[in-house]
Amino acid sequence: MATLLEQVLEANGGLDRWKSLNTFTARIAYGGPFWEFKGQPDVLGTDLVEASLQEQRTRHTQEGTGRVIEYDKKSDRVTVTAADGTLIEELTNPRASFEGYTFETQWTLAQMYYFRSYATWHYLVEPYIFTWPGVETQEVEPWTENGETWRVLSVTFPSSIDTHNTTQLYYFDAAGHLRRMDYQPEVNGNAPGAHYIRGEAEVDGLIIPTKRHIHIRNDDRTPDLSWVLIEIDLSDITIA
Numbered sequence: 720m721a722t723l724l725e726q727v728l729e730a731n732g733g734l735d736r737w738k739s740l741n742t743f744t745a746r747i748a749y750g751g752p753f754w755e756f757k758g759q760p761d762v763l764g765t766d767l768v769e770a771s772l773q774e775q776r777t778r779h780t781q782e783g784t785g786r787v788i789e790y791d792k793k794s795d796r797v798t799v800t801a802a803d804g805t806l807i808e809e810l811t812n813p814r815a816s817f818e819g820y821t822f823e824t825q826w827t828l829a830q831m832y833y834f835r836s837y838a839t840w841h842y843l844v845e846p847y848i849f850t851w852p853g854v855e856t857q858e859v860e861p862w863t864e865n866g867e868t869w870r871v872l873s874v875t876f877p878s879s880i881d882t883h884n885t886t887q888l889y890y891f892d893a894a895g896h897l898r899r900m901d902y903q904p905e906v907n908g909n910a911p912g913a914h915y916i917r918g919e920a921e922v923d924g925l926i927i928p929t930k931r932h933i934h935i936r937n938d939d940r941t942p943d944l945s946w947v948l949i950e951i952d953l954s955d956i957t958i959a
Contacts, residue, residue, distance in 0.1 A: 723858040723870050723891065727846050730895025732925035737847035743770045744957045746782075747839065750950035751933070758825030762835070770843050772958075775880060777836045790836035792881055797833045814881060814906070821908035834906055837881040842931065842951070845889070845897070853877030862890055862940075869898055884909065896926055901936060911935065913942035922956045929953045 748765045766779040775792035785802025798809045810829035855875040869890040883902040890899040900914040918930030933949040934942040
């Protein structure tokens with residue numbers, strides 16, 4: 720019998736298909752009160768995003784300002800430049816800069832874009848990233864929510880991949896489509912989050928989540944659905 724990971728990969732385009740691709744581009748709108756709460760309200764809005772599917776690297780271009788943000792895990796560096804190419808901020812070894820931070824700590828512009836860059840990249844490359852070297856997966860107890868039972872995959876990431884925290888939970892419906900993720904970002908004081916997929920589209924044979932809502936997660940793993948901390952909407956998607 721196929722494992723949960725094998726079933727999920729098959730339901731989301733197949734491993735061979737993901738291995739053959741290089742670049743994911745999309746227009747991504749970021750909303751919710753989180754950005755202002757962390758001291759950077761001007762990052763609200765829409766970015767044109769180009770992400771590598773074979774290494775952790777992204778380029779965001781903010782619509783309206785033309786500001787360009789580049790993040791590359793290999794060089795462990797994030798840069799923020801103005802539309803004319805002038806360097807606004809840069810940060811090397813960005814994860815270390817969050818040492819001792821809490822949920823209330825505000826961020827610099829470069830820190831904010833580091834968070835946005837690594838997180839967005841992760842969302843675009845899942846579930847393919849689950850097959851990368853050093854990543855460990857294990858099916859755990861299923862979860863029932865709103866009358867549905869979801870199978871749950873526990874995924875542990877190596878230090879070679881920047882992510883929210885080392886071990887995260889991924890919830891899949893009967894069709895093998897992602898419905899929820901649980902994590903607690905180290906950069907944000909390990910505040911627990913419940914990340915829901917509210918819409919999806921098929922793009923060139925791949926199932927791509929297009930609407931994401933991120934909520935605070937309670938101690939019993941239930942979400943606080945009374946408000947949405949972060950909203951992420953994808954459109955104009957191309958994969959090549």
